[in-house]
Amino acid sequence: MARLSYPLDNRRFVGMMFLTPALLYILLLVGFPFLLAIAFGFSDVTVGNTDLNFVGFQNYLAVWENDIFRQVFETTIRFTLISQVFILIFANILAVIFTQNFTGKWFARFIFILPWATPVSLAMIGWLWMLDTKYSPIDYLLLQTGFLGPNGILSNNRNLFWLATPDLSQISVIFVQVWRMTPLATVILMAGLSSIPTDILDQAEVDGSRFMRTLLQIKLPLILPIMVIALLFSMITMFGDMTVVYVLTRGGPVDYTRVLGLYSFQVGIEGGNLAQGAAISLFAFPLLLAMAIFMLRTASRAEVQ
Amino acid sequence: MNARMSIVQLSGLKKYFDSVRAVDGVDLAIDQGEFLVILGPSGCGKTTLMRMIAGLEKPTAGHIEIGGEDVTDLPPRKRGVSMVFQSYALYPHMNVFNNIAFPLRAQRRELKFDKRAIRERVESTARVLEIDMLLDRRPRQLSGGQRQRVAIARAMVTQPAVLLLDEPLSNLDAKLRANARDELKDFQRSSNITAIFVTHDQIEAMGLGDRIVVMSEGKIQQIGSPQSIYDDPANEFVATFLGSPSMNILSADRFRFGFRPEHFLPKTLHDNPENSRIFHYFVKRVEYLGSDRLVYGYVHGHDNDLTLAKVPSNVRVSLDIESDYEFAVHNRDIKFFDNVSGQRIEQQSLAQAK
Amino acid sequence: MGLLSWVLHNFWALLVLLFLALVALRIAWRIHKYGATRAEFAYVLRRSPFYLVVLTFCFFAAAPFLIMFMHSFKTDGDLYRRPQPFVFRQDPTLEHLDALFNNTAYLEFIRNSVVVGIAVVIITLVLSLPAAYALARLTGRWGERAGMLMFLVYLVPPTLLFIPMFRIVVLLGLKDDPMSLIVVYPSFTVPFSMWLLSGFFKAVPPELEEAALVDGYNRVEAFLRVVLPLSLPGIISTIVFTFTLTLHEFIYGLVFIADTSQRTLSVGVPTELILGDVYFWQPLLAAALIIAIPVGLAYNLFLDSLVQGFTMGAVKG
Numbered sequence: 024m025a026r027l028s029y030p031l032d033n034r035r036f037v038g039m040m041f042l043t044p045a046l047l048y049i050l051l052l053v054g055f056p057f058l059l060a061i062a063f064g065f066s067d068v069t070v071g072n073t074d075l076n077f078v079g080f081q082n083y084l085a086v087w088e089n090d091i092f093r094q095v096f097e098t099t100i101r102f103t104l105i106s107q108v109f110i111l112i113f114a115n116i117l118a119v120i121f122t123q124n125f126t127g128k129w130f131a132r133f134i135f136i137l138p139w140a141t142p143v144s145l146a147m148i149g150w151l152w153m154l155d156t157k158y159s160p161i162d163y164l165l166l167q168t169g170f171l172g173p174n175g176i177l178s179n180n181r182n183l184f185w186l187a188t189p190d191l192s193q194i195s196v197i198f199v200q201v202w203r204m205t206p207l208a209t210v211i212l213m214a215g216l217s218s219i220p221t222d223i224l225d226q227a228e229v230d231g232s233r234f235m236r237t238l239l240q241i242k243l244p245l246i247l248p249i250m251v252i253a254l255l256f257s258m259i260t261m262f263g264d265m266t267v268v269y270v271l272t273r274g275g276p277v278d279y280t281r282v283l284g285l286y287s288f289q290v291g292i293e294g295g296n297l298a299q300g301a302a303i304s305l306f307a308f309p310l311l312l313a314m315a316i317f318m319l320r321t322a323s324r325a326e327v328q
Numbered sequence: 329m330n331a332r333m334s335i336v337q338l339s340g341l342k343k344y345f346d347s348v349r350a351v352d353g354v355d356l357a358i359d360q361g362e363f364l365v366i367l368g369p370s371g372c373g374k375t376t377l378m379r380m381i382a383g384l385e386k387p388t389a390g391h392i393e394i395g396g397e398d399v400t401d402l403p404p405r406k407r408g409v410s411m412v413f414q415s416y417a418l419y420p421h422m423n424v425f426n427n428i429a430f431p432l433r434a435q436r437r438e439l440k441f442d443k444r445a446i447r448e449r450v451e452s453t454a455r456v457l458e459i460d461m462l463l464d465r466r467p468r469q470l471s472g473g474q475r476q477r478v479a480i481a482r483a484m485v486t487q488p489a490v491l492l493l494d495e496p497l498s499n500l501d502a503k504l505r506a507n508a509r510d511e512l513k514d515f516q517r518s519s520n521i522t523a524i525f526v527t528h529d530q531i532e533a534m535g536l537g538d539r540i541v542v543m544s545e546g547k548i549q550q551i552g553s554p555q556s557i558y559d560d561p562a563n564e565f566v567a568t569f570l571g572s573p574s575m576n577i578l579s580a581d582r583f584r585f586g587f588r589p590e591h592f593l594p595k596t597l598h599d600n601p602e603n604s605r606i607f608h609y610f611v612k613r614v615e616y617l618g619s620d621r622l623v624y625g626y627v628h629g630h631d632n633d634l635t636l637a638k639v640p641s642n643v644r645v646s647l648d649i650e651s652d653y654e655f656a657v658h659n660r661d662i663k664f665f666d667n668v669s670g671q672r673i674e675q676q677s678l679a680q681a682k
Numbered sequence: 683m684g685l686l687s688w689v690l691h692n693f694w695a696l697l698v699l700l701f702l703a704l705v706a707l708r709i710a711w712r713i714h715k716y717g718a719t720r721a722e723f724a725y726v727l728r729r730s731p732f733y734l735v736v737l738t739f740c741f742f743a744a745a746p747f748l749i750m751f752m753h754s755f756k757t758d759g760d761l762y763r764r765p766q767p768f769v770f771r772q773d774p775t776l777e778h779l780d781a782l783f784n785n786t787a788y789l790e791f792i793r794n795s796v797v798v799g800i801a802v803v804i805i806t807l808v809l810s811l812p813a814a815y816a817l818a819r820l821t822g823r824w825g826e827r828a829g830m831l832m833f834l835v836y837l838v839p840p841t842l843l844f845i846p847m848f849r850i851v852v853l854l855g856l857k858d859d860p861m862s863l864i865v866v867y868p869s870f871t872v873p874f875s876m877w878l879l880s881g882f883f884k885a886v887p888p889e890l891e892e893a894a895l896v897d898g899y900n901r902v903e904a905f906l907r908v909v910l911p912l913s914l915p916g917i918i919s920t921i922v923f924t925f926t927l928t929l930h931e932f933i934y935g936l937v938f939i940a941d942t943s944q945r946t947l948s949v950g951v952p953t954e955l956i957l958g959d960v961y962f963w964q965p966l967l968a969a970a971l972i973i974a975i976p977v978g979l980a981y982n983l984f985l986d987s988l989v990q991g992f993t994m995g996a997v998k999g
Contacts, residue, residue: 031900031901031902031903032895032900032901033901034820034901035820035821037816037820037901037902038816038819038820038821038825039816039821040812041812041813041815041816041820041905042812042813042816042817042820042821042825042828044808044809044812044813045809045810045812045813045832045872045876046813046828048809048868048869048872049832049835049869049872049873052865052866052868052869053835053838053843053869055846055850056843056846056847056850057838057842057843057846059846059849059850060842060843060845060846063845063846063849068849113739116735116739117739120732120735120736120739125729125732125733125736126708127704127708127736129982131736131740132982132985133978133979133982134740134743134744135739135740135743136978136981136982136985137743137744137747137974137978138743139981140926140974140977140978140980140981140982141747141970141973141974141977141978142929142930142932142947142948142973142974142977143930143932143948144932144948144949144951144952145947145948145951145952145969145970145973145974146746146970146974147952148750148951148952148966148967148969148970149746149747149749149750149967149970149971150746151961152746152749152750152753152963152966152967153745153746153749158761158762158767160749160767160768163766163767163768202742202743206743210985210988210989210992211992213989214989214990214992214993215993217989217993218993255837256837259837259839260839262839263839263840263841263842264839264841265841265933266932266933269932269936270952283841284839284841284933287841287845288841288844288933288936288937291845292844292845292848292937297845297848297849300845301845301846304841304842304844304845305842307839307841307842308842311837311838311839311842315834315837
């Protein structure tokens, strides 16, 4: 009896025993589909035809030569990069605000977390109304203040058609992405800021450093690695997202807001061409992997402690 | 006259954190060029007191004057103080040069330093502390002793009126610590800066301080030279806090009295026993410590108070366990304390009361 | 209804009044406490730019939710004829809320989401509690690598995997069955909670487990009897965030389940409450808001704990 329980005292054995189920589950659930995705990319599988007939690089070539795909790819990268700039700026400001003490902080934080806490697809319903072609409350405000309507500064029309013109639809999607992703980046940066030793900050104060100097020369350099992690998180989340455009625009007008995830869904599931859908989403993978490796390297190299 | 010479003046200083009285009414004058040590157990309020002097903590009540100016409501940068933290708090992402230059750059408006002046000042300060060859290094590439010097250089570079040190030696290992203590003291003497040093280590305090402030429960218990505090404690707390092993305290009917273990010796070792008080001492256990023998036992009539004696090993008196001996303490080495307040009572007043 | 109607009619005025009243109350309280009236007003003035920034951000964050709230109570006539989104010209109505709960599958969506969420939380805890502990304490270098792998897996977006996953779900005969989501969701909740939990476990002093080992427990018992109880707050916050992750998920839910009565909230509401190009706006907006508020409160309540777990996971990991 006693002998039976000896392995339970062994660090390595218990470690393996504890880790293996989770690892197996994940490998099975992520690794296998991932390999399958690659296999699909090389086959002619459709929703109706379940046989795997391998057709070589045909799908990838077809996808690559497809003009829509190229535009979609470009749009995805553009949306991701532009939104990250704003997300980082706002998240830094907000993280500094919310690591300070002030009256009403709890409530302010609740309000400000709402965009992130709300399931994306439901929050998008709110924005669908806010940006509605006819009833948009934003348009109404602009109309009342003279920016819209006859002799309006922005347009003579009564509406701006937020989701229906090429430029505005892209701006709207980017704005909404920034709106919903900023809290996540903020929370990660808050974790970074609150892990700075108080001694360092006290020292800066005794050394005569004012708010801005402490922020720019002490706090921000010290949380740089965590900032990179925050960026990685929000970039990859955004790159793989299709929910926002699915609810708001379905990729329209024309293809202006069609992103990779949505396109692969439309081709693979709605269009029934699983093989090509898989090929489309796989194009994202090398990019994501390179991004992740590069940023994790940067983060660990910038390690200052 | 003392007040005129003092550079830091604390009056009625209090700091309450909600219901906790961290500092509870401190009055203290610190002289120019003095090395003042604030000594006390953890939680006695010594660090809070120092942080109030630095301007990191706002007093609940009371005033702080530095260099004759009331600085109670001023931020740290307007006070002419600098501080060395227990962790040294070196900025990990800056090299040594930038660490030392940081206060100069931060206070360039007050100090009016341009780039070249900053470089010169940093280099000269680094030379004084013999770290001028380390200027390009990052803090993590430095040894503990080097880090301490960088922290002191950074604190000294603005030539502050007062240098505050918050247990800066406690991160060094024992061997380095003695050395660092000497260096710190030499440096303070030669630069003639006013230093306030917070510690819970009495050996450090005795070795460094021109004067020692003993604190407990937010209040100052005694101020004085290391010797006067040791030999002439103001109350029972100071008497038992200083010294290792600590002072024996025995109860009498209307007061308590105490004597240090090293003064409690076999009667035969006393030159003139008529000036001494004799105790019947039952030896329970003897520890041999090399230079001394530490004796545990009980004084007759005080069976509940474990009483220690520290007998030098070189005196050849045999001490057997479970045996009775006659021990004696010189009268001047017996201190009397009030039963209730714990304050010292002079022998004469006791004699008169009888 | 009378009170609600009055509140909604004067919504914006009440909002501003409430805010001003709170500010006044706060100032009054501080004056009462510190006594210095003039210094207090100088303080308020000095702080006001800061609060202005906070208010601006709050306004942008809250705007859609305020609109959602108001519009849930608008009659069709008020909503669509000559849009005037910020006031009520007709009396507010509860008919749309009534319709949402009684004429739509909203309650079924909620039920499905809760069932899926609870099942996934259980699977996630069973798998990730021991695994996170192994990462935090028991394994050396290869454990570190496994942790890194998990982190990378968490970063693989669902858009990369949903097509082969869909095939597998069909093959397993789980299409249109919430069971499919219960099987698939741990693929992202397990890495997430492993990472968070290992942060909390690292915060438990190792001496406590060592004491338990010396006292006669083996490692597994030490984990169950010492580490788990001490990390309870962290575990609760992990449960909350795991549950909300499943609530948020959209793509798998959309792809795997086509049957209305089996859909979850995040998929059901935007797909089933819109018929073609007919949008039932008031129920839609209400349906979104009703979920948003409690989730937002839960997030805010457990945010500090999340930040702490993240810090420990990131700093010491």
